[in-house]
Amino acid sequence: MHSVIASPFLEQHVLVRPGSRGGALLPVERYEELRALDLAAPTPPWLANAVQEHWDDLDVTGRPVGDFLLIRQPSEWGYGKASWEVNLGCNYKCKHCYLGLKVNSGMPWEDKRRCLDIMAEAGVLFLQVTGGEPTIDKDFLRAYRYAWELGMMITVSTNGSLLWRQNLLDLFAECPPYRVTVSMYGAAKRSYDELTQREGAWDQFVQGMNAARHARLPLRMSIVVTEDNGHEEQGMVALCESWGVEYEVFTNMTPTIYGGGEVLTAQSKEHLRLRKTFTGCNAGHTFFHMDPHGLVSICKIGRDDQISLPHEGIQGLARLGEIADRLMLRTGGCSGCSIAGTCRVCRPLAKHYQEAKAPLAAYCQHGEKAG
Template sequence: MHSLIASPFLEQHILVRPGRRGGALLPEQHYEELRALDPREPSPDWLAEAVRGQWDDLDVTGRPAGDVLLVRQPSTWSYSKASWEVNLGCNYACKHCYLGLKVQSGMAFPDKRYCLELMAEAGVLWLQVTGGEPTIDKDFMKSWRHAYGLGMMLTLSTNGSLLWRQNLLDLFKECPPYRVTVSMYGATKASYDELTQREGAWDLFVQGMNAARSARLPLRVSVIVTEDNAYEEQAMVDLCTSWGVDHEVYTNITPTIYGGGEVLGAQSKEHLRMRRQFTGCNAGHTFFHMDPHGLVSICKIGRDDQISLPNEGIQGLARLGAIADRLMLRTGGCSGCQLSGACTVCRPLAKHYQEAKAPLASYCRHG
């Protein structure tokens, strides 16, 4: 397997290393030189120097380029990032989950493989693999390995409950993730099992985190604060610190992807925070989201007017930009609002809050 990836990225060309942070910009002439290089030829001196400057534990001097380097081809599409829900099924039943009903269904592996290949053709370099809980999917390992072989920098979003399994640890050693983001639902067994509504979930989380830390996986923890565990917020942060793991705290609960408000009861009122002003994003233009059935939307939130990637092929993505512009511009129940220029959520998310009949304070400055 390759140790380096040279790839177009937006309007530039970059050199990245799976499993590692950082990278290097490549002048266009260097990228074109790598594209034209016979895989049996030794790596150019300038490449060896650039690699040493970025990662001092990797030396490609004199090694055949094909042994260490995968060169991504240019794409006529503008996409560079994507997220993929492998499934909606999960081994937890978290009270706050934005996915709502957790149904274990999706595409057969040949369709998953085909969609991954279309993503690579569309220019996707950074791929977030999520769920549900992606590691319980029967095709997870095959899908991960295939995406890695296509030259994608992979991030796994997981509850960490299966990270202790040796087959997963072996997979991540062979095909290193760029990042493994683990959600944390409490600092004790009582709070963790209560929020996930699964007895023994805390034990699996600790076992998974210990194994992942021992394997030196590139971990980041998402500390989820809810009504059940709010009193443990600092304890969760302290535990991340003692583990030496990066973390980020999330306190605002959102409605389900179907606009359901049943999960909003998990919101800790003392931890409800007004978000920063929403100033726009490139959803649908430089990145997109794909659900378990290959239905592509502008993001995880704005799922209206989905495009079937297996049925329409890569040409279906041509409609995504117009869909994004329409969803971002719609006003719904907010027409005439004098504060619309300072909204703290995008229009697709505001629509979910409105459908869920959420209190204004949870998403609107009028609250």
């Protein structure tokens, strides 16, 4: 199995290692040299030096290239990243969840595998696997392994409740993830169980985190601050720091993907923060999202005009750029706005807030000024 990947990434070429955040840019001539190599040939000295420089615990000097290196082929599609909701099912019932109803459904395994093949062909190097809770999906283990064997650098977004399971730990040891992002919903049992609406959730979270830290997984915490746990924000931060785990704090709740506003009641007004000015993104152009049924959209928020990857195949992605450009246009009450250039949310997210009949201040500068 590979321990290093040489791959195109957008308009560049990179050398990356599963389980590691580091990497190196590859000059195009070096990448083409690797593509032309016999995999039984010994490692070129320049490659051995580059590997040693970036990962000093890995010595590939004199080893056959095929023993450790996976060389990904160029793609005409130009997608470098993707996210995939394996399943919307979850073992929690969080009050703030933007997915709304937790429906435990998805594609059969053969369709999942075909979609992963298409992602690889489209050029996807970095894949976020999410849910719902992805680790409860019946196909998670083999889907993760298959994506890893295709040469994807995988981030798993999880609530951490099952990270103590030996089959998961064994998989991550054999096929290291790029990152494991764990959502954190409190610093104590009472608030954590209240927000997740699952008795014993805190105990499972602690058990999972203890196992993950012992296994030295590449962890990152997403601290979610709501009305239930707002008083524990600093406690959650302190816990992450005591674990030596990097973290990011999230305070702004969003409507459900169906435009429902019921989850906005979880918002802590005291902790609401102004978002940074939205300066654009490449959703639909270099990145896409896929739901549990293989329906591709520009991102997790802008889900209009989805493309069925199992039915249309990779050619369906040809329509994604045009869809992205159209969804980003200011329409309805936002068209003709004199300060649209400094909006704090993208148009698809603003549309969700509008459908949810959220307070104007949640997504629009006019509401901020009125408040």
